[in-house]
Amino acid sequence: MTARILDGKAIAAGLRARLAERVATLPFSPGLRVVRVGEDPASGVYVRNKDKAATAAGFDSATIHLPADTSEAQLLATIAQLNADPAVDGILVQLPLPPQIRTEAAIAAVDPAKDVDGFHPLNAGLLAAGQPRLVPCTPRGVMHILAEAGVPLRGARAVVLGRSQIVGRPMAQLLLGADCTVTIAHSRTRDLPAECRRADILVAAVGRPEMVRRDWIAPGATVIDVGINRRPDGKLVGDVAYAEAAEVAGAITPVPGGVGPMTIACLLENTLDAAIARRGAA
Ligand SMILES: NC(=O)C1=CN([C@@H]2O[C@H](COP(=O)(O)OP(=O)(O)OC[C@H]3O[C@@H](n4cnc5c(N)ncnc54)[C@H](OP(=O)(O)O)[C@@H]3O)[C@@H](O)[C@H]2O)C=CC1
């Protein structure tokens, strides 16, 4: 079998176009502010892509770039200003942060109504309680891909590889909310390949280049590769060994061009949602 390729880049372009149409009907431009601290090289690319996509879709987008030696208090003061600014609907604090700043403190400082990353404990808790409000962008993007691909979710066995706050956990919650039977696997899981082989839907979010091999995948399964890893030769690869996985899977997302572009499109979707919820416009 050769897997169907789930083209996240195309799905993201469609979503961005629909969002742009909605934004064009609003009497205001939804405001997005990305806060970047220091010079993490990977963040530079992501932040530029976010800014470009947001502006193209009619959002009022800007990046606030603080120096690498910014103190936690200084970052919290910047976040407080954005919380208080009525023109700002969405705030994203780019991760990772430099070591002198506690990530949890930065996340908790963002007004939950403007938390377009969905990382604030209130939003994470609401999702876990089955009352999702602002949902993390990457898992939201994965749900869009599954919907567009027509993958049946009710009663399906889903295995999520990874349990991070930003991908694995919220991913598992969304799949559970869609009536999947969900297993969360991680670095202490016994016999990872056997767990993965049970999956109708396998979501890999571990950050280990090409860890998921052909024999981890049930024939016909849907494989979603969240991983973005730069190999020593400079090539970008996922957490799944793509070529061999595509020989057994029913459908698979590529890297690049799979989940990554969806993350950015969903950031805009969350910003529009937050703007409408805050401002009461339709
Ligand atoms: N496409 C996109 O838009 C995005 C992509 N990413 C990518 O997704 C990947 C995961 O990111 P993130 O969730 O932030 O990563 P984290 O490092 O925060 O979490 C990784 C998770 O994978 C688990 N894990 C690590 N190694 C193994 C292993 N050998 N066997 C089993 N489980 C393992 C860890 O387990 P434990 O908890 O036990 O330590 C942890 O739960 C990365 O490649 C990242 O670049 C991230 C965000 C957005």
Ligand SMILES: Nc1nc(=O)c2c([nH]1)NC[C@@H]1CN(c3ccc(C(=O)N[C@@H](CCC(=O)O)C(=O)O)cc3)C=[N+]21
């Ligand atoms: N507060 C916060 N929120 C995030 O959502 C967040 C973050 N911090 N820190 C870093 C990770 C990673 N991330 C990606 C976004 C877009 C692509 C993306 O567009 N990828 C393209 C291109 C990749 C490339 O060419 O480099 C693709 O996969 O096709 C990837 C990864 C968001 N993250």
